[in-house]
Amino acid sequence: xxxxxxxxxxxxxxxxxxxxxxxxxxxxxxxxxxxxxxxxxxxxxxxxxxxxxxxxxxxxxxxxxxxxxxxxxxxxxxxxxxxxxxxxxxxxxxxxxxxxxxxxxxxxxxxxxxxxx
Numbered sequence: 001x002x003x004x005x006x007x008x009x010x011x012x013x014x015x016x017x018x019x020x021x022x023x024x025x026x027x028x029x030x031x032x033x034x035x036x037x038x039x040x041x042x043x044x045x046x047x048x049x050x051x052x053x054x055x056x057x058x059x060x061x062x063x064x065x066x067x068x069x070x071x072x073x074x075x076x077x078x079x080x081x082x083x084x085x086x087x088x089x090x091x092x093x094x095x096x097x098x099x100x101x102x103x104x105x106x107x108x109x110x111x112x113x114x115x116x117x
Contacts, residue, residue, distance in 0.1 A: 072101055076094070
């Protein structure tokens with residue numbers, strides 16, 4: 001039975017040793033927090049606005065459009081690998097998927113999601 005769980009126990013021991021090592025190292029190099037170390041770092045210049053400032057709502061729309069096309073790429077890479085094996089059915093399905101995305105882009109364009117003024 002020990003032989004079955006040997007690799008898992010070894011992995012658990014290595015992980016526990018690593019966590020202990022990192023925690024111990026952080027205790028050794030800990031410094032007292034000062035004014036410089038607690039404010040956000042912005043390329044050496046003092047921050048102009050609060051770190052948790054609000055974004056305009058149009059950025060969320062652009063983000064959703066970007067995520068839609070990002071998911072398109074997630075689906076197109078595996079599709080490109082198997083399209084030769086599956087044949088015309090895979091091509092028709094991908095054009096259907098792209099048509100749905102195109103409808104979303106046309107809708108976002110019509111609603112003014114891409115207007116910056």
